[in-house]
Amino acid sequence: GQQVMQIPQYQHVQEGEDFTTYCNSSTTLSNIQWYKQRPGGHPVFLIQLVKSGEVKKQKRLTFQFGEAKKNSSLHITATQTTDVGTYFCAGDNAGKSTFGDGTTLTVKP
Amino acid sequence: NAGVTQTPKFRILKIGQSMTLQCTQDMNHNYMYWYRQDPGMGLKLIYYSVGAGITDKGEVPNGYNVSRSTTEDFPLRLELAAPSQTSVYFCASRGQGATYEQYFGPGTRLTVT
Numbered sequence: 001g002q003q004v005m006q007i008p009q010y011q012h013v014q015e016g017e018d019f020t021t022y023c024n025s026s027t028t029l030s031n032i033q034w035y036k037q038r039p040g041g042h043p044v045f046l047i048q049l050v051k052s053g054e055v056k057k058q059k060r061l062t063f064q065f066g067e068a069k070k071n072s073s074l075h076i077t078a079t080q081t082t083d084v085g086t087y088f089c090a091g092d093n094a095g096k097s098t099f100g101d102g103t104t105l106t107v108k109p
Numbered sequence: 110n111a112g113v114t115q116t117p118k119f120r121i122l123k124i125g126q127s128m129t130l131q132c133t134q135d136m137n138h139n140y141m142y143w144y145r146q147d148p149g150m151g152l153k154l155i156y157y158s159v160g161a162g163i164t165d166k167g168e169v170p171n172g173y174n175v176s177r178s179t180t181e182d183f184p185l186r187l188e189l190a191a192p193s194q195t196s197v198y199f200c201a202s203r204g205q206g207a208t209y210e211q212y213f214g215p216g217t218r219l220t221v222t
Binding site: 001095098 | 140142144149150151152153154157159165167168199201207208209210211212213214215216
């Protein structure tokens with residue numbers, strides 16, 4: 001079945017540093033979504049990407065979908081303490097959703 | 110709209126007991142999902158439904174059952190609880206069309222001892 005892998009598993013940064021998490025799928029994805037989960041909370045949708053090579057920005061966050069639609073990345077510029085949490089990517093295949101294991105970001109003030 | 114609601118928030122079960130986790134959404138979404146999240150881990154799909162009357166297995170369906178008799182409700186049944194089912198359970202829903210955004214409930218924290 002479809003597998004979605006994320007790296008790194010953990011990332012510790014100093015406030016103001018940049019952060020990137022990578023998502024790789026074993027199969028071609030029709031779409032990819034990114035979610036953020038704060039400690040003790042539930043996943044909250046950030047964005048979806050559907051086109052090959054697509055790049056979307058949300059303030060300090062930049063999301064990319066690979067040309068082959070098998071990988072994606074999330075980049076945060078100049079991290080803030082409010083960015084802490086776990087970031088997940090997810091692919092959907094005919095309604096069946098597969099999540100990566102997430103990257104947990106901690107930010108030192 | 111309340112969005113996706115889950116009950117109970119917390120539950121402790123003894124080994125071998127059964128229970129039903131309730132999930133309701135008021136957004137008229139066709140797709141509904143049950144995930145489990147073990148400590149420090151990602152979300153594993155247990156079961157999903159693409160509409161009322163239709164359910165399908167996810168990655169980790171063993172030990173669970175679901176039903177989808179209405180659009181709004183998607184209960185998850187645990188039969189013969191085992192310690193391996195200790196986890197946080199999230200229900201989610203999404204609409205049809207070009208948006209794949211899933212809306213998650215607050216979760217149910219289940220401990221089996």
